[in-house]
Amino acid sequence: MTEYICRPTKRIKLNESPKWYAYAILTDEYAKEPPLVKVYLSKLENKRQISRVMQELSKLLPVEQMKLQHLKRVRQQDILLFKMNDLNGQTVTEYLVSVGLSAEIVELLCKNIHETDVFASAPMLRWQYELAQLRWPCKFHPDKYMESLNEGSIFSEKQRNFHTKILYLLNEISSELENNKPCGICIDPRTNAVVALATSRTTISPLMHCPTVLIDFVARSQGGGAWQKEFLHEFQNVDENLFNKNKINPSMSGIPSHYLHFIRADKRFEDIKIGAEPPRSKTMIESADQTALSSVGNLEKYGPYLCTGYEMFLSQEPCLMCAMALVHSRVRRVYFQKRSKNGALVSRLKLHSVKELNHHYEVFECKEICS
Numbered sequence: 357m358t359e360y361i362c363r364p365t366k367r368i369k370l371n372e373s374p375k376w377y378a379y380a381i382l383t384d385e386y387a388k389e390p391p392l393v394k395v396y397l398s399k400l401e402n403k404r405q406i407s408r409v410m411q412e413l414s415k416l417l418p419v420e421q422m423k424l425q426h427l428k429r430v431r432q433q434d435i436l437l438f439k440m441n442d443l444n445g446q447t448v449t450e451y452l453v454s455v456g457l458s459a460e461i462v463e464l465l466c467k468n469i470h471e472t473d474v475f476a477s478a479p480m481l482r483w484q485y486e487l488a489q490l491r492w493p494c495k496f497h498p499d500k501y502m503e504s505l506n507e508g509s510i511f512s513e514k515q516r517n518f519h520t521k522i523l524y525l526l527n528e529i530s531s532e533l534e535n536n537k538p539c540g541i542c543i544d545p546r547t548n549a550v551v552a553l554a555t556s557r558t559t560i561s562p563l564m565h566c567p568t569v570l571i572d573f574v575a576r577s578q579g580g581g582a583w584q585k586e587f588l589h590e591f592q593n594v595d596e597n598l599f600n601k602n603k604i605n606p607s608m609s610g611i612p613s614h615y616l617h618f619i620r621a622d623k624r625f626e627d628i629k630i631g632a633e634p635p636r637s638k639t640m641i642e643s644a645d646q647t648a649l650s651s652v653g654n655l656e657k658y659g660p661y662l663c664t665g666y667e668m669f670l671s672q673e674p675c676l677m678c679a680m681a682l683v684h685s686r687v688r689r690v691y692f693q694k695r696s697k698n699g700a701l702v703s704r705l706k707l708h709s710v711k712e713l714n715h716h717y718e719v720f721e722c723k724e725i726c727s
């Protein structure tokens with residue numbers, strides 16, 4: 357087993373290494389300005405007319421019907437009427453008459469018509485809300501969690517230190533044992549223990565990109581794994597006695613033996629916890645709430661099931677095949693270091709923003725901050 361622990365003599369110590377910060381890659385509805393839509397406004401001659409106009413408008417031309425319910429109806433003497441696209445060849449007057457407004461109100465509204473651009477959908481984050489307000493008053497329901505993801509305040513200092521430690525281990529395994537091949541680590545966030553650790557094995561099969569191998573090794577920790585035969589030799593000679601101190605859960609079968617010995621033989625990694633919880637009974641998994649399978653709550657309640665509730669740290673942004681494999685495995689969070697040319701989480705597309713998929717994970721790009 358010592359054959360794996362040959363390293364260059366000069367090594368960087370963990371406390372000298374740069375700190376890693378994880379930044380959320382948000383889907384476009386949070387990351388971009390909402391699209392604009394052209395609407396008609398009417399400027400009333402005085403404010404006393406507003407309540408009479410609104411009585412008819414809210415009944416006969418409600419904002420909900422125009423899918424503009426995120427907008428307020430009135431700004432000083434300006435009244436929001438309808439989307440320009442709704443006219444369908446009619447004039448504004450004809451349209452207002454056609455929806456059933458009284459002649460008196462139509463006359464009031466048509467005295468001073470003008471157009472403007474407003475946000476076509478509701479602002480999701482405060483920065484979008486502030487931009488939206490500049491155009492037209494709108495409603496806003498702040499989402500604390502999404503704001504913290506956007507600001508980067510979601511992680512505590514302790515969590516950031518943990519990310520740094522895991523990325524450090526990831527990079528050391530990749531550079532010292534694997535000739536800088538892409539590497540990945542799966543973590544159980546309940547215990548912060550390493551569940552599985554894998555490197556790309558495309559020399560064995562073109563499908564064995566790092567994330568697919570990592571998912572397969574997580575399956576091993578649950579008594580499964582599609583590539584049992586191919587990796588048999590990597591999981592032999594494990595002396596479990598070596599791991600009593602930092603073993604959290606009984607299953608270490610998601611971590612190849614040479615990585616286990618590398619971690620254990622090196623003082624820099626002495627506080628790295630290892631071990632996966634073995635699966636519980638099948639009936640419990642089947643009764644789990646399928647819509648919330650990715651949550652840590654379900655991991656707590658039902659035990660490990662695929663990658664439910666787990667977090668993946670990858671040295672490279674996954675390709676589309678691997679990003680989909682991570683969807684199928686129901687992972688909770690994906691952290692990656694380097695962007696890839698074919699990356700499917702930010703470079704080519706954001707797979708996690710495809711609403712039609714039946715599972716979505718959170719994505720973080722990790723950046724080195726030198727102090």
Ligand SMILES: [Zn+2]
Pocket residue numbers: 565566567674675676677678679
């Ligand atoms: Zn891939």
